[in-house]
Amino acid sequence: MAEIQSVLRPLEQFERLMHEIYNELADAFVEDAEAAGLFSRLAFEEDSHLRQVQFLRRLVRQNTAHFGNVEIDLDVLMREVEELEKALEAARRFSLHEALVIAIQFEGGVAELHARQAIAKANPDVARTLGNLHAGDERHRNALIELASRRGFRTS
Numbered sequence: 001m002a003e004i005q006s007v008l009r010p011l012e013q014f015e016r017l018m019h020e021i022y023n024e025l026a027d028a029f030v031e032d033a034e035a036a037g038l039f040s041r042l043a044f045e046e047d048s049h050l051r052q053v054q055f056l057r058r059l060v061r062q063n064t065a066h067f068g069n070v071e072i073d074l075d076v077l078m079r080e081v082e083e084l085e086k087a088l089e090a091a092r093r094f095s096l097h098e099a100l101v102i103a104i105q106f107e108g109g110v111a112e113l114h115a116r117q118a119i120a121k122a123n124p125d126v127a128r129t130l131g132n133l134h135a136g137d138e139r140h141r142n143a144l145i146e147l148a149s150r151r152g153f154r155t156s
Contacts, residue, residue, distance in 0.1 A: 001069040004060050004122060007115050010077045012053045014112050017084040019046035021106075024091035025099050035096055038147055042103075042140050049133050056119075056126060066125070072118040080111040100148040104155050107141035 022043035029035040060067050087102055094102065116134060120127035148155045 002072055002074050004067045004070050004119060005057065006074060007070045007072055007077070007119060008053060008057045008060065010074070010081050011112065011115055012050065012057060013081045014077075014084060014109075015046055015050035015053050017081065017088055018106065019043050019050055021084065021088050021091050021103070022046055024088065025094070025103070028092045028094070029096060029099070032096065035099075035147065038143060039099075042143070045136060045140065049136060052129055052133060056129065059126070066123060068122045070115075070118040070122045072115055077111040077115050080106075080109050096151065097148070097153045100144050100151075100153060101155050104141055104144045104148070107137050107144065112137075 020043075022039045026036045026039035026043060029039065084106060087106070091099070113134065116130040120130045145155055
């Protein structure tokens with residue numbers, strides 16, 4: 001069991017890092033208009049996801065009595081955040097194929113999904129917002145897979 005803020009903090013880090021990674025990739029592939037455009041759009045949308053998680057953190061701080069503890073292994077979530085930090089450091093060195101594969105993996109990340117599900121279970125009132133974040137991740141993952149497919153890259 002974990003206190004809900006201790007789960008929302010790494011989720012906020014996750015969204016911030018995804019935003020930064022996509023910005024780095026957009027810059028790295030500026031010569032490839034299609035790839036740069038996709039990464040720029042995803043960075044913009046990740047910034048929106050970040051703001052939604054920040055809103056949830058404020059909501060929880062202001063209404064602590066309405067939010068219970070969350071059943072999740074925080075170590076798994078923190079390891080995923082650490083992997084994102086490493087990816088951010090290396091983002092400009094990735095080939096397009098590597099960038100797409102890594103982004104697809106992070107968009108389908110299990111730890112983040114479990115954290116969102118656990119929070120929604122602890123407080124069903126926020127389930128819709130968390131569901132919207134998951135739907136956004138799925139759209140991102142599909143867009144990345146489509147670009148990889150058009151370029152002839154294997155992603156699995």
